[in-house]
Amino acid sequence: MSTPTIAVTGGPTLPQERRLVTEVPGPRSRELAERKSAAVTNAVGTMLPVYTVAAGGGVVVDVDGNSLIDLGSGIAVTSVGNSNPRVAAAVADQVAAFTHTCFMVTPYDGYVRVAEALNRLTPGDHAKKSALFNSGAEAVENAVKIARSATRKQAVVAFDHGYHGRTNLTMALTAKSMPYKSGFGPFAPEVYRAPMSYPFRDGDVDGPAAAHRAIDVIEKQVGAANLAAVVIEPIQGEGGFVVPAPGFLQAVADWCTANGVVFIADEVQTGFARTGDLFACDDEGVVPDLIVTAKGIAGGLPLAAVTGRAELMDAPHAGGLGGTYGGNPLACAAALAVLEAIEEDGLVARARQLGTTMLDRLRALQADDPRIGDVRGRGAMVAMELVVPGTTEPDAALAAQVAAACHAAGVVVLTCGTWGNVFRFLPPLSMPDHLLAEAFDVVAEALAATKGM
Incomplete structure (x- = not known):
């Protein structure tokens, strides 16, 4: 054979x-x-x-x-x-055309096309806009910047077992000390932690009850009036592939909406078909205010994004978001090919x-x-x-x-x-x-x- x-x-x-x-x-x-x-x-x-x-x-x-x-x-x-043949061909074509100009200097349509695709494909049918970055940590950090700018509040809540990156702010958001945080402090202030729904370790606590437990901690220790954003992985990655009990995510998202808090879904590891939906939030129909993507977005080339409600994305001042390599043309070409492969294959x-x-x-x-x-x-x-x-x-x-x-x-x-x-x-x-x-x-x-x- x-x-x-x-x-x-x-x-x-x-x-x-x-x-x-x-x-x-x-x-x-x-x-x-x-x-x-x-x-x-x-x-x-x-x-x-x-x-x-x-x-x-x-x-x-x-x-x-x-x-x-x-x-x-x-x-x-x-x-x-x-x-992937589609990705390899798309990147080869782009390399032959140009490798870089910096989108903030002389832009190109690949960046715009990726943003348009993300606006169309991410959860929710509201008006959206996107910004492109290099890594998941960078995108998480920018999502927090956007939330703080839009709400004029400072505090941010993350969850037990969560992982969000290795920059100073995302280390503060990350729960696990070794090897990610130990010896690298002090960390960014105004970051708080709430208990996650972890069915294997929660006993009989269902999703809504676990959400109530988390919200009680948030209200007592932070207060909605001070809280800019809640950042959560719909399925936790480095923390142990923890799948929250049904109803947990939606209850937290509903509380955020009712209290003027930005709900940020970190789909860096869960996005782009990985969980059997295009995005993990799709499983329960949860619609985040901002969604952070990276990893599977570009088939191995460095690319990340923040996509969200247009009014939130437009809150920072002009020039407040960006970066030399964010939305590099090679990575954008790869991302468009990845999205084509996901659909066509x-x-x-x-x-x-x-x-x-x-x-x-x-x-x-x-x-x-x-x-x-x-x-x-x-x-x-x-x-x-x-x-x-x-x-x-x-x-x-x-x-x-x-x-x-x-x-x-x-x-x-x-x-x-x-x-x-x-x-x-x-x-x-x-x-x-x-x-x-x-x-x-x-x-x-x-x-x-x-x-x-």
Whole structure:
């Protein structure tokens, strides 16, 4: 039986297979890791030090010739694939035309076309405008600037387990200290934290009750009269792929509307078909005032956006938003190709198919393994939380052991969570079925090998 392949524009045809030529990492990757250690600050870590030479479909090929199954997508960035032909062609055409002028100096239509698409596709049918930036953290920070300018208030609320970036303000918004915040303070002031809906750890607290709990904290500790914005991930990413109970998001959004507070949805990790909807807010019909997007927006090129109600977006003074590289023409060309791929290739539906496969497989494993405390997620954004059997006590050591076994066997997996005990599965939406099945065979084998250890 021949090995399925995927054509990669500008490169070789990559066999869609798990192939181990050497140990992982191999000798050439180890050599490069030594060079990295000498040349790159130790503060920039690598989870799996295999050095990539090609990637596409559902595989990453390293310098030693190993072909690894990719369940990470560069942390939800390469949702349409690492070398999507539409994206590669669009970027090549743009490179041949020009690479940069700065939109604030001599603009170009790619930026405008991306803004128009975001205004059309994001939740809600109200008048919208957009601004483009470079990274998710930068976009979150600008969303807060917009909210403060529009409301003339200063306070901002984020949530337990939330992650919003590594800039000073977004570190303040982020809940987890190590490795994101420890030693880097003082942080931006007027940032407060409220409890998140975390069904696995909330017992019988449903979505509306969890929202009431959060709103009570906000009203007592901050006060609506002082609050410019609430910033929340509709499904938390780094915090553990926490899916809030139904009704939680809508109740918080309704409170914001009633109290003149800007509701900011951070969809940096959840956007662009990842959750089986174009945006995670679509699942319950939640309409944010501002929505922040990045990661999957441009197929691996740096681009981010804030899209929102036109009157909010126009609140800052002229020149108050922008940046030298924001909305770079290459990234804009890639983003337009990504949106075309999502629509033409049916990737929203594909995300749901991948999610069903992953959830079914993980729930079957959970039925026979009490260390799997929870399985959750939507679409191709799925998590497995590992605990001490019979409890909700996190087992980060087990997560590290299982991850190491998966890496050694040629499967790229990511861990996350406030306690480091959650596996997050983010396959490219271009992942073929046979590779996904094989990847979860490896996960099952890694779990089985750690029983009794």
